[in-house]
Amino acid sequence: MDCINNLKNKYREFQEAMEVCFPKVDKNLIVELLGELKEDEFPGYNLQIKLREGFDEDRFRESILRDFGVLPAFHRDEKYGGHAALEHRVNFDTLSYLSNMEDVDFIKGSRAGGGRASIGPRMERTEEDKISGPPGGKA
Structure with a gap:
């Protein structure tokens, strides 16, 4: 039983660490990235970055261009607001940088490259997302 309890405790600690280190990042993306x-x-990812209401598109675009050398695509939805799509090589430093930007509400992503077809720049929302809001339950 000690082994099982140890595993459960380590998993709880891991979940808490994800929340502390990356509160704006989808937990599934973190777990997937660990394996990649x-x-x-620096695996390639298509990141969908939900931006806060009233975000400064020019400032966000310039920051991404300056620091990553790519231009994000912007999309607006009447119901869910604006988001940016960015295809780039990613590691935890990349996620930390993006997560610390004041205009970012939360980040999701899917693996790109390596024979994988991108699903394109979109912010998918499940029924659970629609009810609970961004990852971590923060509105």
């Missing part, structure tokens, strides 16, 4: 980083130190 074992094989590739």
Whole structure:
């Protein structure tokens, strides 16, 4: 039983660490990225970045262009607001940088490249997302 309890405690600690280190990042993206980083130190991802209401598109665009060398695509939805799509190589430093930007509400992503077809720049929302809001339950 000690082994099982130890595993449960470590998992709880891991979940708490994800929330502290990356409160704006989808937890599924973090777990997936951990596995990908074992094989590739900068795997390619299509990131969907939900932006706060009234975000400064020019400032966000310039920051991404300056620091990543790519231009994000912007999309607006009447019901869910604006988001940016960014395809780039990602590691935890990348997620931390994006997560610390004041215009960012939350970040989701899917693996791109390596024979994988991108689903395109969109912010998918499940019924649970529509009810609970962004990852971590923060509105």
